[in-house]
Every structure is written in C-alpha cells, then in structure tokens.
Amino acid sequence: MGDHWHRRLLEGKAALFAVVTTVCISIGGLVEIVPLFLIEDPAVANIEPYTPLEVAGRDIYVREGCYVCHSQMVRPMRAETLRYGDWSRSAEYAWDRPFQLGSRRIGPDLHRVGGKYSNAWHYEHMLDPRATTPGSVMPPYSWLADNKVDPADVQASVGALASLGTPYPDDIVAKVPDLLAQQGGAIVADLSTAGVTVAPDAEIVAVIAYLQKLGTQRGKAQVASGGAQ
Ligand code: HEC
Numbered sequence: 001m002g003d004h005w006h007r008r009l010l011e012g013k014a015a016l017f018a019v020v021t022t023v024c025i026s027i028g029g030l031v032e033i034v035p036l037f038l039i040e041d042p043a044v045a046n047i048e049p050y051t052p053l054e055v056a057g058r059d060i061y062v063r064e065g066c067y068v069c070h071s072q073m074v075r076p077m078r079a080e081t082l083r084y085g086d087w088s089r090s091a092e093y094a095w096d097r098p099f100q101l102g103s104r105r106i107g108p109d110l111h112r113v114g115g116k117y118s119n120a121w122h123y124e125h126m127l128d129p130r131a132t133t134p135g136s137v138m139p140p141y142s143w144l145a146d147n148k149v150d151p152a153d154v155q156a157s158v159g160a161l162a163s164l165g166t167p168y169p170d171d172i173v174a175k176v177p178d179l180l181a182q183q184g185g186a187i188v189a190d191l192s193t194a195g196v197t198v199a200p201d202a203e204i205v206a207v208i209a210y211l212q213k214l215g216t217q218r219g220k221a222q223v224a225s226g227g228a229q
Contacts, residue, residue: 043220043221043222044091046091046220047092047094047095047221048217049095049161049167050213051209052154052155052176052183053179054183054209054210054213055154055157055158056149056154056157056203056210057206057207058210059153059154060203060206060210061100061207061210062100064141064144066110067100068102069102069104069105069138070105070106070107070108070109071102071103071105071109071110071111072088072101072214073102073111074087074088074109074112075087080109083108083109084108084109085112086112086218089218089221091220091221092111092217092221095161097161097164097166106137107138110214110215112215113211113215114212114213114214115215115216118194119191120190120191120195122207122208122211123145123196125138126140126144126204126207126208127140127142127144127145127204128140141204141207144203144207145203146202147203148199148201149184149201149202149205149206151176151201154180155173155176155177158176184201184205184209187205188205
C-alpha cells in the first residue's frame with residue numbers, strides 16, 4: 001500500500017526536505033536572536049565607557065593574550081560568587097569591544113578584580129607573579145614597566161570605539177593625551193606612596209588602570225534593571 005503523505009511529500013524528497021528544514025530552523029533561530037538586538041537594556045546608559053588609559057590597558061591585555069588564561073565572566077553559581085564576587089550582568093559588557101569573556105581559567109576570573117588589590121600589588125604581581133603569589137604559573141610581564149604607551153595609538157582606539165557608538169564626548173580624541181597624563185599621573189602618585197617609581201606613560205600603568213576598572217560598575221548595571229536582580 002502507498003506510503004503516508006508525509007513520507008511521499010517530505011522525507012521522500014531529500015532536496016525539498018533539506019530546504020524546508022532549513023527554513024523552519026531559520027525561523028526558530030530568528031525568533032530567538034532578533035529580540036536580543038531589539039531589547040534596550042536601560043542599564044547600559046549608566047555604564048561608563050573606559051577612559052583612554054583604560055582603553056590602552058585593555059589593548060595591552062589583548063596584545064599579551066591575558067584572555068588565554070583569564071575569563072571575565074562570573075557565572076551565577078554559588079561556587080563562583082563566593083570566590084569571585086557578584087555575578088556578571090550583561091550591561092557591564094556594553095562598551096567591551098571585543099568582549100573579553102575568555103574561554104579558559106588557568107588563572108582566576110578577573111571580572112571583579114577592580115579594587116580587590118592595591119595598585120602596588122598589581123605592579124609587583126605583573127613584574128613577578130611569584131613575588132606576591134608563591135607557586136603562581138602566571139608568566140612575568142616585566143617589559144610592561146619599560147614600554148611606553150603611544151598617545152597616537154590610544155587616539156586611534158578611542159576614535160574607533162567612538163565611531164562604533166561608545167558614548168564619548170565629541171572632543172574625546174583631542175583630549176586623549178591630557179586624559180592619559182592625568183589618570184597615569186594619579187596612579188603613579190599612588191604607587192610612589194608604596195615606594196614604586198615608574199613613568200606615568202609606562203604600559204604597566206595602563207594595565208593597572210584597566211584591571212582596577214573591571215567589575216566596578218556592577219551597582220550601575222543593577223540599579224537601572226529595576227533592582228530586581
Ligand atoms: C599562563 C596563564 C596566565 C596568563 C597568560 C596570565 N595570567 Fe594572570 N594569573 C594566572 C594564574 C595561574 C593566576 C593565579 C596566581 C597568581 O595570582 O599569580 C593569575 C592571577 C592574576 C591576577 C590576580 C587575580 C586574583 O583575583 O587574585 C591578575 C590581576 C592577573 N592574573 C592579571 C593578568 C594579566 C593582566 C595578564 C596579561 C598581561 C595575565 N594575568 C596573564 C595565569 C595567567
């Protein structure tokens with residue numbers, strides 16, 4: 001006797017069936033993905049963009065491959081929140097281009113590391129991880145203390161972020177050199193109280209600025225979401 005209509009019209013015709021399944025799966029995918037692009041998270045307006053020095057530090061973080069060993073996403077699970085702090089909110093990544101979620105944790109998650117240690121601790125740790133943390137397998141990054149941040153590079157990065165929609169003031173690119181010097185100077189002044197002498201435009205100062213910013217906008221990400229989280 002004849003096959004069921006389903007077999008005759010669909011499974012029996014491989015090419016047609018492939019097209020129909022592709023269409024169906026695409027509709028399912030679009031229904032899930034499109035709303036993510038349309039929802040506006042009100043918390044995003046509260047998230048401060050990275051300062052030029054932090055942008056410089058972030059570029060160095062990417063260049064040195066810190067993301068190979070460090071994630072930046074605290075998952076909402078007890079073991080993680082006890083170890084790293086409050087879990088990561090999506091709005092906190094609003095100006096992270098590209099995001100640094102990472103995929104491996106050879107070292108600890110860094111999404112809540114801002115404010116956890118002093119600037120001097122970061123300085124010591126990056127020059128020689130074993131000095132602050134015996135047995136650490138993190139490599140030393142001593143060249144960061146000698147290499148200098150080039151303001152022109154930072155202007156290019158900040159300009160690119162602004163053109164992608166990061167809410168910087170219109171004259172930000174022109175102000176980059178001053179802003180770098182200001183924030184670098186403040187960090188260097190703080191380091192000097194701990195007996196560390198380093199140039200304000202050393203790359204390590206930029207990385208410290210970046211690390212100290214990570215995770216510090218948690219409150220802002222929460223409040224505007226209605227405080228429900
Ligand atoms: C080979 C893997 C590896 C790489 C690459 C690496 N780290 Fe680490 N990192 C670790 C390990 C392991 C630890 C934990 C032990 C320690 O504190 O040194 C750590 C710890 C840290 C900590 C302290 C975190 C905490 O909460 O105690 C910071 C900050 C840090 N790393 C920053 C960096 C930065 C910045 C870079 C890139 C310049 C980097 N790491 C590259 C493995 C790595």
